Amino acid sequence: MARTIHLEGTTLEGGGQLLRLATCLSTLTSTPISITNIRGKRSGGGGLKAQHLTSVQWLGTASNARISGAELKSKEITFTPGSRSTSGLKWRNGGDVHIKQNTPGSVNLVLQAVLPCMLFANLGSEDAEVDEKVRVKITGGTNVSNSPSCDYIEQVLVPMLSLIGIPPIETHIHSRGWSQGGATLGSVTYILTPLRKPLPAFQLLDRGDVQSVRATILAPIDTEQQFRDELDVMFERLEAKIFGSREPNVDITFEDSKHEKRYYLLLVATTTTGIRLGRDWLYDRSMRGVKTDTVISSIVKKVTDDLIEEIEHAGCVDEHMRDQLVVFQALAVGKSNVYGGKRKEVLVEPSLHAKTAHWVAKEVINVHFDDSGGCKGLGFGADAEGSTEHAITENVGEGLEKLEITGD
Numbered sequence: 226m227a228r229t230i231h232l233e234g235t236t237l238e239g240g241g242q243l244l245r246l247a248t249c250l251s252t253l254t255s256t257p258i259s260i261t262n263i264r265g266k267r268s269g270g271g272g273l274k275a276q277h278l279t280s281v282q283w284l285g286t287a288s289n290a291r292i293s294g295a296e297l298k299s300k301e302i303t304f305t306p307g308s309r310s311t312s313g314l315k316w317r318n319g320g321d322v323h324i325k326q327n328t329p330g331s332v333n334l335v336l337q338a339v340l341p342c343m344l345f346a347n348l349g350s351e352d353a354e355v356d357e358k359v360r361v362k363i364t365g366g367t368n369v370s371n372s373p374s375c376d377y378i379e380q381v382l383v384p385m386l387s388l389i390g391i392p393p394i395e396t397h398i399h400s401r402g403w404s405q406g407g408a409t410l411g412s413v414t415y416i417l418t419p420l421r422k423p424l425p426a427f428q429l430l431d432r433g434d435v436q437s438v439r440a441t442i443l444a445p446i447d448t449e450q451q452f453r454d455e456l457d458v459m460f461e462r463l464e465a466k467i468f469g470s471r472e473p474n475v476d477i478t479f480e481d482s483k484h485e486k487r488y489y490l491l492l493v494a495t496t497t498t499g500i501r502l503g504r505d506w507l508y509d510r511s512m513r514g515v516k517t518d519t520v521i522s523s524i525v526k527k528v529t530d531d532l533i534e535e536i537e538h539a540g541c542v543d544e545h546m547r548d549q550l551v552v553f554q555a556l557a558v559g560k561s562n563v564y565g566g567k568r569k570e571v572l573v574e575p576s577l578h579a580k581t582a583h584w585v586a587k588e589v590i591n592v593h594f595d596d597s598g599g600c601k602g603l604g605f606g607a608d609a610e611g612s613t614e615h616a617i618t619e620n621v622g623e624g625l626e627k628l629e630i631t632g633d
């Protein structure tokens with residue numbers, strides 16, 4: 226049995242992402258891990274919330290893991306996946322999966338934890354029904370502060386994953402789940418195709434020019450015109466900064482959020498090389514008491530300012546995408562490079578989330594990220610032709626198709 230790798234949960238960002246990435250890599254590579262002081266840098270004492278517990282339990286069931294400490298508020302877990310040569314990974318690709326939370330915990334943070342497992346798990350398995358698509362329905366929050374929204378996943382993450390060689394993923398939002406304006410549960414189904422071959426190294430080095438911008442507004446219906454007007458004025462003012470000498474191409478869509486406290490704006494720039502840069506904002510507590518007019522103009526200003534910053538550094542990833550690609554760099558075959566851009570001639574530093582992901586990948590699977598964002602990946606599945614190292618059994622894990630976590 227491999228030695229258990231210990232991770233201190235207060236390291237760097239010290240939030241839930243450390244736990245998600247560590248358990249995901251542990252599951253795929255059958256590496257036992259323990260984590261102490263989980264989410265130790267978060268207010269309220271840290272520990273597992275429903276969203277984190279959901280991910281850990283799904284991955285634990287998929288890998289037939291022995292887990293201790295998997296309960297709400299727990300600050301410490303050990304996660305020992307079953308050895309592949311004996312029990313194998315129980316997750317078999319294909320079919321329907323429903324992961325249900327009864328709180329509006331971010332569905333996309335659950336997706337962040339389970340997606341690499343669903344994409345990579347069957348590499349090297351001779352029996353794998355690799356042609357079968359996986360339809361994963363996740364219940365919870367679709368628009369939650371400090372996490373990717375479903376709109377961001379659909380318009381930014383999925384196209385970026387396609388660029389690096391992941392088969393296209395369909396997004397079907399059935400209903401919105403909000404963390405603002407009273408807790409509301411929503412659900413979304415992602416339809417994905419598991420990888421047939423190890424993921425080759427990828428190079429995201431050429432940003433290209435911005436050729437279009439899409440604005441997605443979710444807000445009370447009576448604010449539609451004001452939102453559109455504010456955006457029109459803003460785009461006119463910033464035209465040269467966004468499009469340079471190109472013809473401006475802006476598309477605005479509006480959806481009624483059906484609640485006076487639910488405002489969300491996402492701006493996505495698409496470049497000539499297919500790169501997507503996204504920035505968004507969800508109305509939150511910090512804006513309570515602020516008048517509607519001011520709410521709208523502040524959101525429009527904040528999100529456009531953030532997008533301009535992303536455009537000006539000329540890198541191939543926005544701040545949030547950078548850490549979300551780390552797991553794919555870490556598992557790919559060969560050295561993948563992701564250019565993060567420059568500010569005042571100096572390379573943009575990886576965010577704390579990205580640095581944390583680099584650290585977790587180094588600790589759990591011993592891959593190293595250099596200062597410019599390059600990483601020679603593990604080559605997951607590349608040595609598995611005919612071997613059992615990354616192969617899995619045919620069994621479908623009991624309980625994987627339907628997982629329900631209750632509690633806060």
Ligand SMILES: Nc1ncnc2c1ncn2[C@@H]1O[C@H](COP(=O)(O)OP(=O)(O)OP(=O)(O)O)[C@@H](O)[C@H]1O
Nearest residue numbers: 240241242243264267371372373374377545548578
């Ligand atoms: N606006 C956003 N758009 C896209 N992705 C985002 C956005 N905000 C945060 N993220 C991503 O969501 C993840 C958040 O990780 P983090 O550890 O902060 O989450 P968490 O599980 O909610 O933890 P905690 O509750 O401990 O903060 C990161 O991958 C980050 O890049």
